[in-house]
Amino acid sequence: MDQKLKIAILGAGNVGGALGRIWAAAGHEITFGVPNPGSPRVAEALAPLHGKGAAATNAEAARAADVLVLSVPWPAAKAAIEAAGSLHGKILVDCTNPLAADLSGLLIGLTTSGAEQVANWAPQARVVKAFNTIGAGNFGNAQFGAQRADGYYCGDDAAAKSVVARLTQEVGMDPVDAGPLRNARLLEPLALLWIDLAVNQRQGPNHAFKLLRR
C-alpha cells in the first residue's frame, strides 16, 4: 500500500489544486487533466507542486493513471469524464457535489446521487465518493485541537476504497467508510450542510464533521 500512485486530477481548481499539492509532496505522480494544459490558471495550480506535477488533456492524464480524481464543478462533470476516454478498471474518486448554483439545494438526490450518476457515465471505472464533505482549505490542515476532521467515503469496490482511505490519511484526515456508493445520497447532503454553515450562514470554512465512537 505504500507504493507511489499515478494520479490524474481532472480539474485544477480549489479542490483538485489542494489535493494535487499535498499528494505530490507525499511522493505521488500528479497530472492535472484540463481542457487547456498551457493556460495561466493551470500554471497557477502547478506552481505549488514545485516541478513535481504536470498538466495534460483529460485523455492523456487518464491514460497512465492508477487513480483519477474528479474535481470539476458539477455541470462540467459529464464532459470531463467523456474527455478522459476509457476508464476500464481505473479508480475514479468523485469529489463533486451536484449543487444548485445558488447553493440553495442539491440538483439530484433521494433516489440517486451525483456519485451514482458519475458511475453511470463511467461504467467501467471503480467509483468512490470522497473528499466532498469539507472545504478544500482543510485538506492538509485538518486538525481541530486534539481531533482530526473525518474524510467520509463510500463505494462498492473494497480495494478502491482502501486506496482512497490511504489518500485520505495523506491529507491529514481520518478515513470513515460510509458504506456502498448509494450512500452518496447521504454524503452529498452532508456536504451541503457543511457548505450551508460556511457560506449561507457565514460561519466560514473552519469546521468539520467527526464521527465520535466509543
Next chain:
Amino acid sequence: MDQKLKIAILGAGNVGGALGRIWAAAGHEITFGVPNPGSPRVAEALAPLHGKGAAATNAEAARAADVLVLSVPWPAAKAAIEAAGSLHGKILVDCTNPLAADLSGLLIGLTTSGAEQVANWAPQARVVKAFNTIGAGNFGNAQFGAQRADGYYCGDDAAAKSVVARLTQEVGMDPVDAGPLRNARLLEPLALLWIDLAVNQRQGPNHAFKLLRR
C-alpha cells in the same frame, strides 16, 4: 429560560420515552400523548418517570403544553398531529425521519423534508427539527471521551429554537443550530447515515456526529 416547561410527547416509544424520562428528571412536566393512555406499553414508558409524568390523548396532552414533541414513526406522524388539535403558537419539535421501512432510503427529500411536511400539517405551530440524528440510547448518555455528541436542530422561529437548544443541553448534547427548517433536507439524510452505520452496517449505536470548530 430556566422555568419548567409543560411538554407533551406524542409517542411513547424509544425516542419519546428516553426524552420524557430525562426531561422529567430535569423538572419539566411531561405528558405522553398516545391513542390509549391506559395501555401496558404506556405504563412501561411512564415507569422510569417515577410518578413525574402522565399519559393522555394527544388532544389532552397538547392542550396544556408549551412544547410538543413528535416522536412517532413517520407513517403515524400526520394522524398524531391531527389528533392533537389546535397547535396555534405552540412549539412543535419534530424528531421523526421519513424512513423507508427497510431503511434503504428516505421516502421524501431533496425538494422537501419530513419537517416541512410536518409544518404543512401543523401550519400554526412553530416547528423545529431536532433529536432525529442520533439513536435514543445516546440521550442522557452523550459523552464520547472528552467530546459530547451534537444535537443538530433547524427551524424558522428563533425563540422556539432557543427552547430546543436548552432541551438539547438537558439531554447532555451540544446544541448546533443547522439553520432554517428547510435544512431538514440535510439533517434527515444525516440521520439515515447514522442509522445506516448502526443498523445496515452493523456497527451498533455507539457513534455520534460532532461538528468540530476552530
